[in-house]
Amino acid sequence: MMRLDPFYPVVGSVDWVALLVKEGARLIQLRIKERSDEAVLPDIKAALALCRAAGAELVVNDYWRAAIDAGASFLHLGQGDLDGADVPAIRAAGLRLGISTHDHAELGRALSLDPDYVALGPIYPTTLKAMPFAPQGLARIGEWKRLIGSRPLVAIGGISLERAQGCLDAGADVVAMVSDVTRHPDPPARIRDWLAATRHLAT
Numbered sequence: 098m099m100r101l102d103p104f105y106p107v108v109g110s111v112d113w114v115a116l117l118v119k120e121g122a123r124l125i126q127l128r129i130k131e132r133s134d135e136a137v138l139p140d141i142k143a144a145l146a147l148c149r150a151a152g153a154e155l156v157v158n159d160y161w162r163a164a165i166d167a168g169a170s171f172l173h174l175g176q177g178d179l180d181g182a183d184v185p186a187i188r189a190a191g192l193r194l195g196i197s198t199h200d201h202a203e204l205g206r207a208l209s210l211d212p213d214y215v216a217l218g219p220i221y222p223t224t225l226k227a228m229p230f231a232p233q234g235l236a237r238i239g240e241w242k243r244l245i246g247s248r249p250l251v252a253i254g255g256i257s258l259e260r261a262q263g264c265l266d267a268g269a270d271v272v273a274m275v276s277d278v279t280r281h282p283d284p285p286a287r288i289r290d291w292l293a294a295t296r297h298l299a300t
């Protein structure tokens with residue numbers, strides 16, 4: 098099974114990526130919303146350069162054409178993003194692929210594309226985006242883990258540092274979060290706390 102770092106912050110700017118790599122994060126998602134491929138390309142390139150210099154893996158959310166153009170190695174697609182995505186072209190470019198899932202139908206669709214990881218959310222209520230899905234809860238993590246085979250399972254949605262171990266114990270391989278890091282009063286300290294708490298699981 099491909100190993101991924103258990104601490105997976107999801108951030109919306111190159112500045113956040115810079116802070117994360119400085120503090121030692123090894124797996125980072127750049128999630129920029131509502132820009133064109135051309136507008137996002139310089140940011141993807143800059144984030145990629147920062148991550149490569151630090152030995153971290155950058156996962157580009159959504160912008161698959163820009164990810165290919167930038168020479169990225171990992172892409173994350175939500176279910177809506179999948180509609181317009183050319184998965185064979187993404188694979189031909191050598192990109193690994195993570196896919197969001199929220200119910201069994203979405204999981205079936207994701208598995209038909211042979212993803213490199215499956216994300217399940219929201220585990221807990223999230224304030225970050227309007228969600229038509231009720232919180233999944235921890236039992237669902239175990240169920241998903243059994244259904245996805247040897248692929249890594251990423252848990253996302255309302256996960257704080259205090260809730261992380263419960264998600265990992267339930268079967269998640271990786272915990273992803275936005276606000277627990279980006280809305281924390283002291284993000285660098287919070288990042289260090291996350292890394293210390295998950296170090297025993299890191300490769």
Ligand code: 3NM
Nearest residue numbers: 218219223225254255274275276
């Ligand atoms: N995707 P926070 S939940 C970006 O369920 C995202 O697919 C989700 O933010 C999903 O850690 C989510 O602040 C928001 O709750 C995660």
